[in-house]
Amino acid sequence: MISNLRATVSKEFNFLVSMRHVLGMILVLSALGSFYGTVLAQETALPQRSQVDQVHAWYVWNGQYQIRGKWGLYTEYHFRRANLLSEFQQSLLRLGVEYKLSPQVSGILGYGLIHTGVYGEQPLAHPLVEHRIWQQLLWKYPNRFVTVSQRLRMEERFISSLHSGDKVALPVEYRIRYRLQLERNFGWGTWLNRQRNFWCLSNEVFANLGPDVGLNRLEQNRFYCGLGHRFGKEWQVQAGYLRQLVVKKSVYEEEDNHTLMVMVSHTLASSPKP
16 A cells, blocks of 8 residues: 555656656747847847748658668758748758767758748848758657757858849858757547657757858747657658748848748668568
8 A cells, every 4th residue: 555655656756857847848948939039139239120920831841761770861851832822932952861879869961952032021132042061960858758859950051142044152151050849749548649649849049150140140040839640650740830030131121930830751760681
């Protein structure tokens, strides 16, 4: 009787500790978004900044394929539409080689090709083409209650403006990104399989680097919340809401984008040797 009571108390105590950690992480995510807006306002301190609210939709493919041992191939494609569906916003392709440093830590070296159109209430003067080299470190900390992941990504951006059919090269830009993400399975009885359904909450901050950044150092913030479903071990679908705050290079213009994000993911491990 006493041993059962001790086991129950211990289980409840561990649950409360896990809940405290998760609530702390959620507070951190909220604080990151608030901190971004506050610091940005103080850093720029510019009057009459023009901010527009827009509605977008991003459709995303993500694939990770183990090649051999700790090595793998990373693929990602974004088809982004402005004004929900009516305008082309951006096409983004990422390819990378992944290396597993440990079961919880992985690194990727990759290449990106990005086409950005003239869209929205604060349009670019001309479409842009970008060739991007990027490096990434991803830490995952799964536990009994929630999976915590942190992603640090560095980007070297080679951007050209398309003017009257000619490419005009712009100076190389450098950017660093940090994302904190929480993920947890959920379900109710036999109606929803607990191992197949999950929720996801994340916040990502973008900062420009280099001597020519000027006032546009904190460039972007993305807050995301969504629900997902796993179809076995290889496929999963996720849909959610993304709020994207973007400060334009002029620093006098700012986008507050409310975005529907739909993502399909495929993961494939190499078959064991017979």
